[in-house]
Amino acid sequence: MAHISDTHLGYARYSKLEPTSNRNQREVDVAEAYKRAVDAILEAEVDLVIHSGDVFDTIRPATHVVLHFLRQTQRITRENIPYLGIAGNHETPRLRATTASLMYAHLVRATFACGFEPESGVVPVGDAQVGVSLVPHGAVLDRELVVMPEPGADLNLLVTHGTVPGLTVKGHELGEIDLPSHLISQHFDYIALGHYHFFHAHGTNAHYAGATERFGFGEVNSEPGFALLTFDESGGTPEVEHIPVRARPMIDLRRIDASDMDASELTEAILHHAGAADLDGAIVRQRVAEVPVGVAGGVDRATLRDLKRRCLDYSLEFTEVGASETPDPGDAGANFGSLQEEFKAFVGGKRERGDLSPAFAADFLRRGTEYLNRAGTGEEVGP
Ligand SMILES: [Mn+2]
Known part of the structure; x- marks a missing residue:
């Protein structure tokens, strides 16, 4: 399974333009990083792809940004590889009446939870029944939220976006904890986390996949990429490997x-x-x-x-x-x-x-x- 996160498509910075498209060079970089990640995901011949949020950098990405996301995402779904994900904080509308741009993903048969409620179901992946609980960033505002694994599934995944309690970076605990501790203490085989841009293990069964590019000097020492997971037939903790994706120096x-x-x-x-x-x-x-x-x-x-x-x-x-x-x-x-x-x-x-x-x-x-x-x-x- 591939666990990708924080692609921030539509992010633009600095004044230089990419000469052929005349678009912001950083925006083009970030788009290409997603394409390279899709290349690597297809090459790895995975059975399932999970995106743990901040697909887009903004609530209303430009049309060409959405189209690029759909084209690249479709390269995965047209191989009949299930692709599921959630909205992160960057793309969650402030108003409940606004429809998230991520809803377009359903046009290419990718499933994204992007509202204020968790969504869960069982997805057939090869011979296995995989329970997937999608908890978008908009749903973690509810501190009482309880998400249970799907009974009867062979494997249970939780996908969410935010800061886990106790996330310690260089001896400092990050402020602004937004994931309730009981949410990630449930028994899931794997918890796919988004928000923190470094590839980072949390406990034994949870990982931040890290971002696919760098979005500021706070991330100068990060290695952009995504996580590749291998689950054993007998269950138990998956093997997690970080797959680097080339980024601008x-x-x-x-x-x-x-x-x-x-x-x-x-x-x-x-x-x-x-x-x-x-x-x-x-x-x-x-x-x-x-x-x-x-x-x-x-x-x-x-x-x-x-x-x-x-x-x-x-x-x-x-x-x-x-x-x-x-x-x-x-x-x-x-x-x-x-x-x-x-x-x-x-x-x-x-x-x-x-x-x-x-x-x-x-x-x-x-x-x-x-x-x-x-x-x-x-x-x-x-x-
Ligand atoms: Mn992010």
Whole structure:
């Protein structure tokens, strides 16, 4: 069985376009990652495919994004391989009256639960009867929710999307736990989890499959892919293997300490760090700390232009002397990217669409980031 998750189709970021389609390059990357995952799933000759949510990045993905999903998904279902899944938090409508775009999946014979209720049934898979309980993200809001395995099924699967209690990442427990503990303590042969973008085991019978691409620097150390499971005839815990899917390189360059540097020395250091890795086409971040006042503006423009041209995105993040650095979200921010990163993307998008003038956007970004940094350190932000 293949367990795939967090494909985030329709995700778009940065300004570069893919030259043939003129579509956002990251959107194309994410679409191709899903296609590559489908290639690998077909190659593995699985008997069942499960998607544990965040198929789409948004509640209303563009038509071409939906069509791509349907075309790729149909490559699986036309081989008569059952394909079932759920909606994640990204694609769950805020209003119960809105129909989720995932409902289109039924046109290509894939079954998705995308409302606010769990759905379960028994699916014949080869000679086996597999009980599948689909608990979409919209259904986990009900804290009293109880989902039972299908009696009489040879194998029982639970599919859900959210943060499990006790999910510990680098010694930190993730906040915002949204899956009630009794939900995942039921006796299921396997629990397919979505939401956390790293391939990650939880207990003996549950796994996060991880995402098929990286969606921010919080995920720079993740390996995109999906999970491949083998169930024994005699039952018991399945064997779980991670199948990597090729993604665009994302590089977080070693931080530069710029104290005592002037602008030309900083330019040299930036070039030196850039030379240490193959940046062509990559998403690159260079953080520079302790920048003396006035030095950032003096960094050689031509050097920066060249770096921006070579990389899909090259972002230079300065922290001035004495300022507190943007806290590194590390893996813990993996689900959403840091608030600062989200804010930067939000302001960048507004500026690109012309909603904000470049000067106002720059000021807005600087002030907003400052507030977020201060809020992150628990410092008083003022009224
Ligand atoms: Mn996700």
